Amino acid sequence: MVWTCNTTDIISLKKPTALDKVIESIPKPKGAIPNFGLPKWKVMPLESKIPMVPGPEGAYNFTRRKIGKKLWTSSSNAEFNLYDPYCHEIKFTYDSLHDEHLVPFFSKANNIKHLLKAGLITRNLEGKCSLKDYNMYRKYLRNLHIDSIKRELRERTRLSHEKQILEYAEEQAQNEVKKLEKREKLIEAHKKIWKARKLQEEEKIQEQKEKARKLKERMKLLKITKHEEQMMRAAKAKARSESIKQKQKLAAEIEQQKKIHTLVDWRKKEHIRKKAREARLKHDREQKIMAIEEKWKLRHESQKKDIEKEQFLFDCINNQRAIFIKKYNEKIEKEKERMDKLLQKTRIFVRCYMARRLPKGKERICCRSYHGDQVKFKLLLWLINLSM
Numbered sequence: 307m308v309w310t311c312n313t314t315d316i317i318s319l320k321k322p323t324a325l326d327k328v329i330e331s332i333p334k335p336k337g338a339i340p341n342f343g344l345p346k347w348k349v350m351p352l353e354s355k356i357p358m359v360p361g362p363e364g365a366y367n368f369t370r371r372k373i374g375k376k377l378w379t380s381s382s383n384a385e386f387n388l389y390d391p392y393c394h395e396i397k398f399t400y401d402s403l404h405d406e407h408l409v410p411f412f413s414k415a416n417n418i419k420h421l422l423k424a425g426l427i428t429r430n431l432e433g434k435c436s437l438k439d440y441n442m443y444r445k446y447l448r449n450l451h452i453d454s455i456k457r458e459l460r461e462r463t464r465l466s467h468e469k470q471i472l473e474y475a476e477e478q479a480q481n482e483v484k485k486l487e488k489r490e491k492l493i494e495a496h497k498k499i500w501k502a503r504k505l506q507e508e509e510k511i512q513e514q515k516e517k518a519r520k521l522k523e524r525m526k527l528l529k530i531t532k533h534e535e536q537m538m539r540a541a542k543a544k545a546r547s548e549s550i551k552q553k554q555k556l557a558a559e560i561e562q563q564k565k566i567h568t569l570v571d572w573r574k575k576e577h578i579r580k581k582a583r584e585a586r587l588k589h590d591r592e593q594k595i596m597a598i599e600e601k602w603k604l605r606h607e608s609q610k611k612d613i614e615k616e617q618f619l620f621d622c623i624n625n626q627r628a629i630f631i632k633k634y635n636e637k638i639e640k641e642k643e644r645m646d647k648l649l650q651k652t653r654i655f656v657r658c659y660m661a662r663r664l665p666k667g668k669e670r671i672c673c674r675s676y677h678g679d680q681v682k683f684k685l686l687l688w689l690i691n692l693s694m
Contacts, residue, residue, distance in 0.1 A: 328462075332454050335379065338447045342366040352448035353587070355441040368440040369432035373421075374409040377401070377443065379450070389449075396446045403433035460569070467565045474561070475554055482550055486543075 322330075340347050340356075343366040347356060356368075370377060377398055390396060402408060403426065411417060412431075421427045426434055435443075511521045 328458060329455055332451070332458055335447045335450045337371060338444070338451065342369075352444055352451055355444070356437060358437055367428055367432075367434050368437055369428060370435055370440060370443045371404060371433065372431050373403045373412045373427055373433050374406055375404060376406050377404050377446075396442060396449065398442070398446075399439075401433065401435070401439075403427065463569070463572070464565075467561065467568075471558060471561045474557065478550075478554065478557075 334352070338352055343356070344359065350356070403412075412421075418427070418431070422429070428434065507521060507525075511518055
């Protein structure tokens with residue numbers, strides 16, 4: 307079959323979102339994808355139920371796990387979930403085929419043959435179940451898959467928040483480094499200016515030898531003040547670095563609080579979204595059921611009308627046939643009566659004619675007139691010709 311790429315087909319396709327890609331990246335639980343039935347059942351999402359589709363005998367059998375394997379499964383990183391403590395949504399009734407304490411019983415060949423003969427298991431030693439039980443098992447596997455998706459989303463959200471915090475801290479550190487570099491440049495410029503002033507002072511010392519001692523004392527004072535300023539600058543830099551660390555710590559705490567609030571909001575929105583999705587799915591199921599019922603009623607009424615129409619046509623045909631047969635029989639009866647009358651008249655005429663004709667060419671005078679004999683003779687010739 308040759309397929310054509312139409313724009314309408316492309317527009318009608320459902321585009322995968324980022325959440326769909328995350329869901330596809332997480333493997334489904336074992337047994338979630340059926341290895342039997344129609345091809346669409348293998349790609350059908352877990353929240354969809356397998357429909358009751360009539361099929362040939364032996365085309366598919368609903369199985370959950372092998373005999374002796376329990377239906378409840380758990381993983382090492384599973385969380386304690388109290389979403390449905392009383393099993394109102396998912397409820398597994400006791401099934402002896404999946405009782406792990408009966409494995410020695412099921413391992414006997416005679417028992418397996420008996421179960422195969424009774425149609426309770428398949429040749430792959432998988433326990434058969436009803437469609438309702440299989441859909442309930444799919445719902446349980448869907449909850450396990452949703453838990454895996456939630457853990458993956460929480461981990462990705464945590465990593466993204468940590469990455470944002472690190473990027474923010476790195477940006478703040480780079481800004482502080484730039485500020486320190488600017489300050490060092492200003493200090494170097496001040497040093498250059500101070501050196502120029504020192505040269506001017508030296509020139510003044512050379513010019514004014516008399517003020518040499520005062521200038522020397524001033525230089526000593528300048529050195530002392532310079533040392534004090536350096537100490538003050540070092541103390542200020544240390545205090546500034548401490549304040550930066552405090553700010554970084556505060557920023558980390560703020561980001562942690564934001565992360566917690568975001569997670570809480572995300573859970574609330576997810577709960578609301580889940581309720582809306584369940585309501586939408588329920589509405590869609592109700593609409594489908596109503597459409598199927600309406601279609602069934604229309605089909606039933608149309609077929610009923612067709613049957614009534616056919617019956618009416620058959621009745622009309624039978625009535626017309628009966629009328630035709632009745633008219634035909636009446637016509638045959640009339641013709642038969644007419645022919646019987648003609649035959650009776652012919653017999654009378656022949657009997658009379660033979661009575662008037664004697665042997666050796668003699669004739670007898672009948673009580674009837676000669677004219678009447680001629681008429682009867684002509685009538686006999688006409689009948690003979692008619693019969694020929």
